[in-house]
Amino acid sequence: MHELGVLNSMVHTIERIVKEQNVTAVHKLVIEVGELSGIVPRYLEQSWPAASYKTFMEETKLELIVIPGIVKCKDCGRVFNAVYSDLNCPDCGSNDMEILEGNDLMIKEIVCN
Amino acid sequence: MEDFKILEIKTSVFADNSIQAGKLREELKDKKVLLLNLMSSPGAGKTTTLTRTINALKDRLTIGVMEADIDSDVDARTILKTGAKTIQLHTGGMCHLDAEMTRQGLEGLDTDGLDLVILENVGNLVCPAEFDTGAVKNVMILSVPEGDDKPLKYPLMFSICDVILINKMDVMPYFDFDMEKCKANIRLRNPNAIVIPISAQKNEGIKEWTDWLENAVNSWCE
Numbered sequence: 001m002h003e004l005g006v007l008n009s010m011v012h013t014i015e016r017i018v019k020e021q022n023v024t025a026v027h028k029l030v031i032e033v034g035e036l037s038g039i040v041p042r043y044l045e046q047s048w049p050a051a052s053y054k055t056f057m058e059e060t061k062l063e064l065i066v067i068p069g070i071v072k073c074k075d076c077g078r079v080f081n082a083v084y085s086d087l088n089c090p091d092c093g094s095n096d097m098e099i100l101e102g103n104d105l106m107i108k109e110i111v112c113n
Numbered sequence: 114m115e116d117f118k119i120l121e122i123k124t125s126v127f128a129d130n131s132i133q134a135g136k137l138r139e140e141l142k143d144k145k146v147l148l149l150n151l152m153s154s155p156g157a158g159k160t161t162t163l164t165r166t167i168n169a170l171k172d173r174l175t176i177g178v179m180e181a182d183i184d185s186d187v188d189a190r191t192i193l194k195t196g197a198k199t200i201q202l203h204t205g206g207m208c209h210l211d212a213e214m215t216r217q218g219l220e221g222l223d224t225d226g227l228d229l230v231i232l233e234n235v236g237n238l239v240c241p242a243e244f245d246t247g248a249v250k251n252v253m254i255l256s257v258p259e260g261d262d263k264p265l266k267y268p269l270m271f272s273i274c275d276v277i278l279i280n281k282m283d284v285m286p287y288f289d290f291d292m293e294k295c296k297a298n299i300r301l302r303n304p305n306a307i308v309i310p311i312s313a314q315k316n317e318g319i320k321e322w323t324d325w326l327e328n329a330v331n332s333w334c335e
């Protein structure tokens with residue numbers, strides 16, 4: 001279950017951040033999930049209750065923003081969505097590309113009350 | 114209306130783990146211990162390769178092994194037979210090890226007097242690539258039956274590895290595996306990766322690999 005491990009790690013990262021900011025309760029988390037991160041948004045949502053169980057974020061809502069997987073073909077320069085074109089350049093067929101966006105899993109906002 | 118304070122942080126979800134991993138690497142440098150993280154799909158040949166590696170190097174290096182497994186201890190028993198100091202780590206259902214679990218494993222193993230510690234990570238190509246364990250070198254095994262297009266499907270794993278061992282070369286005649294294509298696919302993801310074909314079962318190609326490893330240990334422990 002990849003998503004549960006990812007969320008456990010995220011809870012630790014946030015724990016450190018909120019300690020530094022002197023915050024005690026977190027109302028909502030806004031997370032950006034890249035389409036090329038290998039992480040499935042739906043599974044993240046399903047795993048959240050288990051990952052937050054008995055932590056300081058048990059009551060915290062999880063909001064996900066999906067970031068499209070945008071790449072640039074290194075052979076012809078075309079910029080396209082890698083997911084829809086099955087990792088091949090729609091113009092020249094090359095699979096040598098540079099990822100421009102959508103590779104990461106980022107904590108965007110922590111909404112505190 | 115409730116008053117919310119919004120912290121806009123833009124931090125990687127894995128930030129905390131990366132910090133822990135960095136600290137662990139510094140400590141390993143001070144202790145002159147090279148930690149190697151060995152990854153692959155289930156059954157690609159990690160334990161068999163590890164046995165060959167230990168047998169080739171045990172006269173010249175003192176080696177410890179950490180076997181990570183979701184629940185069993187079969188691999189640790191196999192490795193114990195080589196005489197290497199071995200510890201079994203149970204991940205409790207988790208499909209990878211993170212830096213904190215690795216640190217606990219190293220404490221349990223006790224690295225005093227060891228030159229090299231090899232971690233056999235949990236068999237999968239997704240999470241072990243995301244979670245920096247604190248290892249000094251990352252190595253993966255791709256076995257011939259898995260196919261030459263794996264580097265395209267698991268880009269992150271291939272991009273973080275220093276060495277990629279292509280194992281089960283002995284079964285090459287039975288599979289539609291194109292070595293040149295595989296190397297080209299690896300190069301797309303990681304131009305610096307060293308690719309070494311081996312057959313762990315037949316003990317072939319192991320010397321090139323253990324020479325690389327011995328060199329890496331010597332330069333790390335200088």
Ligand SMILES: Nc1nc2c(ncn2[C@@H]2O[C@H](COP(=O)(O)OP(=O)(O)OP(=O)(O)O)[C@@H](O)[C@H]2O)c(=O)[nH]1
Binds near residue numbers: 160161284312313314
């Ligand atoms: N033909 C062939 N079989 C091999 C080779 N290396 C390993 N095997 C076989 O592949 C199977 C799995 O090998 P292991 O070394 O246990 O693989 P592993 O990656 O440690 O497996 P897990 O820990 O279960 O993920 C065993 O039956 C081995 O005998 C090889 O070079 N050639």
Ligand SMILES: [Mg+2]
Binds near residue numbers: 159160161188
């Ligand atoms: Mg094994």
Ligand SMILES: [Zn+2]
Binds near residue numbers: 002005208237
């Ligand atoms: Zn996983």
Ligand SMILES: [Zn+2]
Binds near residue numbers: 073078090091092094
């Ligand atoms: Zn193109």
